[in-house]
Amino acid sequence: MPAPNTFTSSAAAFFGGVKSALTSVFVLVLMGTYIGIGALAHDFGLPSWWLALSSMLVWAAPAQVILISALGAGASLFEVALAVTLSAIRLFPMVVALLPLLRGKGTRLRDLLLPTHFTSVSMWVESLRLLPAMLQEWRIAFCNGLSVGYMGTAVVFGFAGYYLAAGLPPLFAGTLLFLTPMSFLISTARNAHMMVDRMALVFGLVLGPVLTTMQVQLDLMWTGVAGGTLAYAAHRLREAAA
Amino acid sequence: MNAVMAELWPYLVLVLVGFLPNEIWRALGLVLARGLNDDSEIVVWSRAVATAILAGVIAKLILFSTGALATIPLPVRVAAAVCGYLAYLAMRRSVFAGVLVGEAALLLGGVLFAH
DSSP states (O other): OOOOOOOSSHHHHHHHHHHHHHTSHHHHHHHHHHHHHHHHHHHTTOOHHHHHHHHHHTOOHHHHHHHHHHHHTTOOHHHHHHHHHHHTTTHHHHHHHHHHHHOOTTOOGGGGHHHHHHOOHHHHHHHHHHGGGSOHHHHHHHHHHHHHHHHHHHHHHHHHHHHHGGGOOHHHHHHHHHHHHHHHHHHHHHHOOSHHHHHHHHHHHHHHHHHHHTTOTTHHHHHHHHHHHHHHHHHHHHHHHO | OHHHHHHHHHHHHIIIIIIHHHHHHHHHHHHHTTTOOTTSHHHHHHHHHHHHHHHHHHHHHHHTOOGGGGGSOHHHHHHHHHHHHHHHHHTTTOHHHHHHHHHHHHHHHHHHHOO
């Protein structure tokens, strides 16, 4: 499927983004993931509108899963905030990597506020894949449309999961929960064009569980910093040797 | 007054311990990313960090599952992930095919070996 790269207006670019979101594989992933999260929110007795608002404000499935389960388990608010912020560190380099693709000569800071808030794995992976082939002037509108398509899907299927929760058998719920790691593993591998990204993927897969098992403080942060830096150093060494 | 507070409390909690600690990293990215090109070394490095953290979360979700996924044994979860990845490679790098095969393998293993 060729990426749409020419539009006649910002509105056309926006709806092109929405269409691109709704026809991508991530929409299926979001359906499954948010049906699972909806079920989780129902189990912990949170209002369905609270879940919808969390999808719009937090807009990161891992952070939402941590937030809902930790609040439901009665963890202290400080503990919950710390766990959420640790799971969200990955958003920082994602925004840093995404914004240069969106910023043109006349781009104002306020034009970047929405794409910044919308930054999440699905939108990030698709933006990095589709935006480079697109004229700079349509990228922000396309990116916002893409995000609205994904976020709308998440909100709708969060409600669906919330109200399906009562009847969901454990095996089926487990299969839905598995959608998140399975799809993120494959889409990250697909998006890793450079050797440095592939090495970072492998190092992260190994370091994450190892540091958790060793009960290292801030294990997620160290997984990223150590794994990413190791991959980057290997990349620089290979370049220097070439 | 107390009834109103009880009603609003979950939403206040959502903003304080959900939205703000999550959004801070996006805001930092916006502030610190100014003037960077997408091929600059710091961007290559930060993408590697993001990829490694995400990979760590993926591995932990599979290895240290909670809730309904924990009822499916660990070897089944790992085998299903490997099957999905191999299917993705075999079927011309199709994400959809990989996810579908991984899910089917998990479901099959779950039916056969669930606790």
